[in-house]
Amino acid sequence: MMRMTVLASGSKGNSTVISSARTRILVDAGLSCRELLKRMALAGEDASTLNAILITHEHIDHVSGLSVLARKLKIPVFFTEPTHQAWVRMLTPRTTMTYSRWLEHIQREKEERACATAEKEAGAYNPSTEAASIAHISAEAEALDSTLNRTRRIYAGADPDVREVAAAPAKKAGPAELPAVEYFRAGSDFSIGDIDISSFTIPHDAADPCGFVFESEGIRMALATDLGYVPPNVKAALRRIDVLLLESNHDLEMLKVGPYPWSVKQRVMGRNGHLSNSVTCDFLENDMDSGVQTLILGHLSEHNNHPEIVRMGAEQSLLKRGLAPRLVVAGQKTNTEVFAY
Ligand SMILES: [Zn+2]
Numbered sequence: 001m002m003r004m005t006v007l008a009s010g011s012k013g014n015s016t017v018i019s020s021a022r023t024r025i026l027v028d029a030g031l032s033c034r035e036l037l038k039r040m041a042l043a044g045e046d047a048s049t050l051n052a053i054l055i056t057h058e059h060i061d062h063v064s065g066l067s068v069l070a071r072k073l074k075i076p077v078f079f080t081e082p083t084h085q086a087w088v089r090m091l092t093p094r095t096t097m098t099y100s101r102w103l104e105h106i107q108r109e110k111e112e113r114a115c116a117t118a119e120k121e122a123g124a125y126n127p128s129t130e131a132a133s134i135a136h137i138s139a140e141a142e143a144l145d146s147t148l149n150r151t152r153r154i155y156a157g158a159d160p161d162v163r164e165v166a167a168a169p170a171k172k173a174g175p176a177e178l179p180a181v182e183y184f185r186a187g188s189d190f191s192i193g194d195i196d197i198s199s200f201t202i203p204h205d206a207a208d209p210c211g212f213v214f215e216s217e218g219i220r221m222a223l224a225t226d227l228g229y230v231p232p233n234v235k236a237a238l239r240r241i242d243v244l245l246l247e248s249n250h251d252l253e254m255l256k257v258g259p260y261p262w263s264v265k266q267r268v269m270g271r272n273g274h275l276s277n278s279v280t281c282d283f284l285e286n287d288m289d290s291g292v293q294t295l296i297l298g299h300l301s302e303h304n305n306h307p308e309i310v311r312m313g314a315e316q317s318l319l320k321r322g323l324a325p326r327l328v329v330a331g332q333k334t335n336t337e338v339f340a341y
């Protein structure tokens, strides 16, 4: 037997529990730790028995509660390596400046410090303090020069102008510290407990985003959200599925007239953005596995979609196909019921 419960789905937070008889996995942790624990309890899923957290990609609506929850439950987190690195970078405070600005900054610092020292010494002039002052200034200048040269060496051979400079080295447990990290490759198959997992690459503007098919005792459940379109590898991955959580992000007309700036609209509509209702309906009409027993549509945009529009469109598409799976529209504010097969 397998179970899927969507704890939250939408632009403001995503998380789903997948369980077999012996294994329990949380896919994404895009709500606060407290809210995730609350919703698991409401769904009758015991958080203390979670075996692992699996991350689709590093966007904040999928990871906002991750480190706190993983540390609290002391369980491993499965990522692809690029996703883990992107997540760590996201949590590491950094300042960005161009190489030439950095050189200016160092040069200015050097002059200011030399001036300050000279001014301090100037008050009590005698030949011996002048010599001491010059020695002091040149020692400071040398120290700055060696920093400058070391940085020049670091930058040597690197072509882009913009570099990220760590604001402070992490000394103690940082926000990206996790009890254990396990890597899988996007597109590979692996197992957690008695759940077999097939990962597949999805087209989305993140480091290495993935969707998943989970299988145990012949039951297959899949999760595919955050994708700009449905490429052949995703269609191939979503065969022989019993429960499918699929994105239906926005209504194109609502998005066009909606409140987002044009650049964001282009991002959402782009090939690495999110599935529109019409593209999702097209998938239901032409490609969805006819054996799907429960279809959950999710990751709805808060501003550019409405659950009833999603439901009506999907019903029409399924009717054209002559299919009648159980249809659920997952939301942001409450968890779904438990879908068990
Ligand atoms: Zn995303």
Ligand SMILES: [Zn+2]
Pocket (backbone or CB within 6 Å): 010, 011, 014, 059, 061, 062, 226, 299
């Ligand atoms: Zn998302």
